[in-house]
Amino acid sequence: MDYLKKCFSRSDRQGRAVSDPLGRLGRHVRGPQLGISTLIIVVALYFTLFLNNAFFAEVIAKSGVDGAARALLLLSTAAILTSLNVLFLGLLCTRWTVKPVVSLLLVLSAAAAYNSDNYSVYFDASMVRNVLKTDSAEAGELLTWGFFLAVLMKGVFPAVVACTVRIRRPSSLASAVLARVLLLGVSVVVITGAAFASFDNLSSLMRNHKPVRYLATPGNYLASIAKVVREQTRAERGPIQVVGPDARMKPHPPGAKPHFLVIVVGETVRAQNWGLNGYSRQTTPQLAASDVVNFSDVTACGSNTEVSVPCMFSVYGRRDYDRDKIRGSESLLHVLERAGIKTLWRDNQTGCKGVCADLAFESFRVPIKDGLCDDQACRDEIMLRGLHDAIDDNPGDVVVVLHQLGNHGPSYYKRYPEVLRRFTPDCRNADLGKCTRQQIVNAYDNAVLATDDFLGKAIRMLEQDQSHDTGLIYVSDHGESLGEANVYLHGLPYAIAPDTQIKVPMVMWMSEGMKSSNNLDLQCVRDRSKRPASHDNLFHSVLGLMQVRTKSLDESLNLFSGCSINSGSTP
Known part of the structure; x- marks a missing residue:
C-alpha cells in the first residue's frame, strides 16, 4: 500500500x-x-x-x-x-x-x-x-x-x-x-x-x-x-453484407441419402511435421491407413487464428484480403444455410471468430469432469460425443465444423494422452526455454499424433453412418515455429511469416455414397492435390461438394471442379 x-x-x-x-x-x-x-x-x-x-x-x-x-x-x-x-x-x-x-x-x-x-x-x-x-x-x-x-x-x-x-x-x-x-x-x-x-x-x-x-x-x-x-469504435459499420443471395442446393435424386460433411479446423499444425507430406516421422499413421486425399502444398490465410478462421470461410480469402470486408460479410456457413443446409459449429477453442454468427454453436471450452479433460481444457475427442444426436433433428443435408484445440502451444504436452506419447523425451513444461529444441519437437509431434487419432476416429464414425452420405475435410488454421531462427509459436506478420507458420496440412475423405452422388473421380482429385492450394479453396470447394449453386461460387477455386466422371475427369 x-x-x-x-x-x-x-x-x-x-x-x-x-x-x-x-x-x-x-x-x-x-x-x-x-x-x-x-x-x-x-x-x-x-x-x-x-x-x-x-x-x-x-x-x-x-x-x-x-x-x-x-x-x-x-x-x-x-x-x-x-x-x-x-x-x-x-x-x-x-x-x-x-x-x-x-x-x-x-x-x-x-x-x-x-x-x-x-x-x-x-x-x-x-x-x-x-x-x-x-x-x-x-x-x-x-x-x-x-x-x-x-x-x-x-x-x-x-x-x-x-x-x-x-x-x-x-x-x-x-x-x-x-x-x-x-x-x-x-x-x-x-x-x-x-x-x-x-x-x-x-x-x-x-x-x-x-x-x-x-x-x-x-x-x-x-x-x-x-x-x-x-x-x-467506428461509428458506421453498416449492415452485414449478404453473400450468395441466390444460393440454391441441387436436389438429390429420389431415394438418395442426405449429405453429412464434417469440416475439421485444425489448430497450429504445420505441413512440415505432417506424416502424409513425407515427414521423416510417421505422425499420421491412421490417416495413412485410410483412403484419404492429402494436399501437400497448402498456404494459410494468416499466421494466427484471428486472421485465418474468418478468412478461410470467406468468399474473399487471402487473394483479395480485406479484414473489414471479411468481418462485415456473411461466411460460408450463412450461404449453406440459405441454400437449405443446416450447419453446426462445435468449438474447443476460443470461438468461431464471427463465422457462425447467429447460427447453431456449441462450446466445449469449459472443462467438465471427464477423462478427456483436465482443469484447463478438454482434448478434441470430446467434440465427437453426441455428434449424431446433435444433427438427428435435421433430416436434410448437414455441415458440422469441429474447431480443434489441436497443437496449440506452448503446452504441447497437454494435447495428447499417455498412449500417444511416442516421441521422447518430450517437453513437459509450458516454458519452452526450459526444454531443448528436440524435446519441443517431440512434444509437438506427439500432439500431431493426437490430431491424427482424432481424425481417424471421426472418419470411422462417418464410415458407420447408415443414414447419410458422409465426408470430411481437415485443414489447419496456421502453422507453428519450433525454434527455427530462434522463433517459436506463431503470429508473425504475414509479410515475414516463415513457411513453418503459413504452410498447413489439408486432407479430404469421402464415403462411397458421397463420391457417387457427386460423380467424383477420386484419382482426378488426387492428381489435383499435388498442385498448390490455399485456404481460399475451402469456401468454393465446400459449395461444390455440397452441390450448392450460386454466382458466388468460383469454379476455378473449387478443388473438385473438372473431376466429375461425367466431365472427363480433368483436374
Missing part, C-alpha cells in the same frame, strides 16, 4: 510528499528528488536499454551492415527510439500522472519484451487482437514462472523505484511550460539529427523490413492497441 500511496502522492515545492487521495497508508520510502523531465528521460532510456533486446537484434540481423556503419546505425536507432519515447511521455505525463503512467508502461513493456525476446512475438494489430481474444485457459499456459520473474525484475521493480522518486515542483507554471517545450523540442532535434546521421541504412531498413517496428517497445503495442480500439 505504501507503493500505491507513493505512486499517487504529490510533492510540495521542496519535494516533500503531502496528503494524497489514498489517505495516510504508512511512511513513504524516500527516493531521489528529480524534475519530471529528468524522470521521463531516465524511463525512456530504460525502455531503450533494457526492454528492446529483440528490436536491436533484428536491426542488426536485417540491416546487412557491419563495422562502423553498424555501430552508427545502432546509435542512431537508439537515439531515435529514446527520443520518441520522451516525446510520447512528455505529451502524456503531468506531475500528477507521471508515476501511474510510467508504472503501468514499465510492467506492460516488461511483459511484451519477454514474449518478443523468448518467442519473437511482433506486437502488431493482429497480435493485439489475439491477446484481447485469448481466454483465461489459453492465457494461463503462457504465464510461466520465467514470465513472472522477468516481469518482476524488469517491470515491477523499476516501477516501484519510479514511485519512490520525489517529483521536484517547478517554481512557476511558466517555467514548467518552458521546460516541457524545451524537452519536446530537443527530442525532435535528436530524432532529426540521428535520422540524417544514418539515413541510407536506416531508411533501407524501415523500407524493406517494416515489421521490425512491431518489436520496438512500448510503441509497438501502444500503437497497435490504438488501431484495434479505433477499428472497434
